[in-house]
Amino acid sequence: MSVKVAFLQLSDCWGCHQSFLNSDLELAPILPNINIVYWPAVVDFKLESIKLMEDGNIDIGFIEGCIRTNDDEKNAKLFRQKSKFIISFGACACYGNVSGLANLFSLEEQIKRKYVTCETVDEQYRKEPTKNVSGFRNKVNALDDIIKVDAYLNGCPPRSEQILGLIQYLLGQKPFPRHELSFCTDCDIKENCLLKQGILCFGAVTSSGCSLKCTKNGTSCLGCFGPSLKNDVRVTELISMIKKVDIKNKDNKNSIFKFLSLFLNVPLISGFEISNDPLKNVTLKDQLDKNNLLYPPETRELVSILLNILKNSDAFHEISTVCDTCPRTRKKNEIVSIKREFKGIPNQTDCFIDQGYICMGPITKAGCGALCIKVNAQCDGCYGQTQYNCDQVNRFFDKVTHDFNMKITNRDFLNQVIDPIGIFERFTLAKNKNYL
């Protein structure tokens, strides 16, 4: 049985879809399992066909784009009504993207610039279009300001691997189990079971057959061998432990984070957040083929709870920033002035901040794989902030003062960056309530 999938585009650029299509040959195992019921970029269904559907008819709705026009709002609500599960697809939907910078101006100013004072618009043709067009909302919003969202895929655009990973996960194709029995059957320290000592260990849901056997050295199994077909009985204990886990504890946080990344085999889990136990929502309604689920239901429950924790804890996001995935080395040089991007030629091995450039790495969520940094470009934060609704400029300044050898005062810093909003809120201004 195939899963009904719809792709909706609001005010956006198509880039998330291009990123999905960039998976190219890897699309092959997915396409036969999905039934595309709406995707204007690729297939010919019209909006009318969605309106005629019963509520909840679509299994998974991907929504790309920010809420800029009245149609954006209307269509987002329509898709919420018709879909069991909504994915906020990409930076525009998740936090507004650069389009949110429009919130710095009044709508009148924006319309005037584009349709009245524009150099190329001839004097006799200056006016605001009003016939058979959608109309603009005063402010740009992210998707979850308008409708309830079940999952988020960060990034501008989200990496192909993440999009594929999420779809495969929802289809039950990922993670793929390796062996029948769980790691616990192979474990050398059965009598001193780490779980019994209150340490998070994921051996009960992880496949046997690995040769590393981390538990031998007293460290817990983090699931890198993927799921087993049958779980060990300890899974019940693991789930109840997870339900009341103290996530302020650094070891717990790290274990959960590493487990999800390794076990799900989704590159950097932070770009892949699922809230409200969505998989249950979908599977309970019997719309996803349960036969597709190759691993035990407790495993899915466990993962679902963990993803929920990941989504809802701000503290969690902080453990994984672009810096954590950056290949450059820290030099701890004194930072005495801020260089603009065009100044000099940064060397390709040392941290940009240590070289005096602004790089958004310390306050940006990981998940991108530091692609920009690898071509000698500073991170500009497209994967979203690790915290929202705070003064991002000062948060950056505090972090850099704390973690780097910063010799500039706050005031000088602000003078030197010139356009703090355009730098530190470039992708997320739509989420900043001070500008709504």
Add this chain to the structure above:
Amino acid sequence: MVKEYHIEPVTRLEGHAGMVIVIDNNGKVDDVQFNVQSTRFFEKFCEGRLVEHLPRITPRICGICPIPHHISCVKAVEDAWGIKIPTPAFKLRELLVNAKQYASHVLHFYALASPDFLLGPFADPSTRNVVNVINKMPDVGVMALKMMDFGQKLGAAIGGKSVHPVIGVPGGMRKALDEDDRDLFLKQIDEQIEFTKKTADIALKVIEDYWDVVSKVGEVPTYYIGLTKNGVHELYDGDLRVVTPDGKKIDYNVHKYLDVIAERVLDHSYTPAGYYKPAGYPEGIFRANTLAMINAVDKMGTPLADEALKTFRSRLGNISHHTFAFHWARIIETIASIETIKKYLEDPDVVNPDQKIADVEPREGEGIACIEAPRGILLYHINSDDKGICKKINIIVSTNLNVGGIEKSLKYTAKQIIEDNALNNIKLPEPWLK
């Protein structure tokens, strides 16, 4: 009775648009509107930004052609600040925009256009898509995917990311292409040229099959605008060339664009319609994109593409107003791109580390730059103050230059079909796929 047909949305299109066709009491086509439904006002919110950041902001206008936005924008900044970039950076940019042109044209031909021809215009809408083409013609599907993959991966290897690249910076490029990556792409280039030839064969077969449609439907005279360098096809570094409906070619330096392009805000579309300023609206309605380029050039400048151009002109003449010939023209440009990619991959300058000048200073000034994007010319006009803050920006994307032409050809075609029953006199082939 007046009848209004609303198409919502127009599908297999990059962007957001609807369409309205109004038929009057006498059964005549009264009005045809192409309603672009969204805009995000980049022209306003780029004001106040640091000019060097614009090339990382404006690619978000289009996820299919972010590379042209990135490069055109950085060129405009360099123009405003009076910067000359090193030759290796110039060549790397040429390679980058050609990689994008190649991937985008292949995507357009196979994913957006081919379902109409391979399945036929009257196929069930639920089957008329690229997924079905891939399922029914797996060999061709795999080839198409490999072609797009090649262009997109090359774009990513140079640009950092293929969607929303980051490699350009005022003064040049931040980093050369890695030698290992270059070698990897060079190894695949001959296979890609073969794929392109096969694609051209498929396209020519489709054109023969649909010759009646190509030669009779939607033949609408307009002005054309494209980029050429001394009359030769060019994507990165050329002059504006306007072609009049009767085939006269006029060259303009891009800095004179305000003498060439004017826009009319339409009541019913968020994208204003560009037209040739000396001719006025609607007489001066432009079309940009592939057919415009093929009409504009004296030659393509690469051997296989020049052969293809000769064939095209022997069938449709030196100036073609055939709307369906955009697809054919796209194939000629695809051939040119893969040949140009080969030329630059073989040029050691693309791996030369001398990619950026170190001394860059902002200064007060206006910068204007234009490159040829997959769907037509893309022009940036940026005002910088002495600190390098953006005071004003005007962006003319190819949609602006096509909206007038799209409406004109839609109206003409609607008249052909609704008023003249043209479909009765047009020979359509049996669809390849059912």
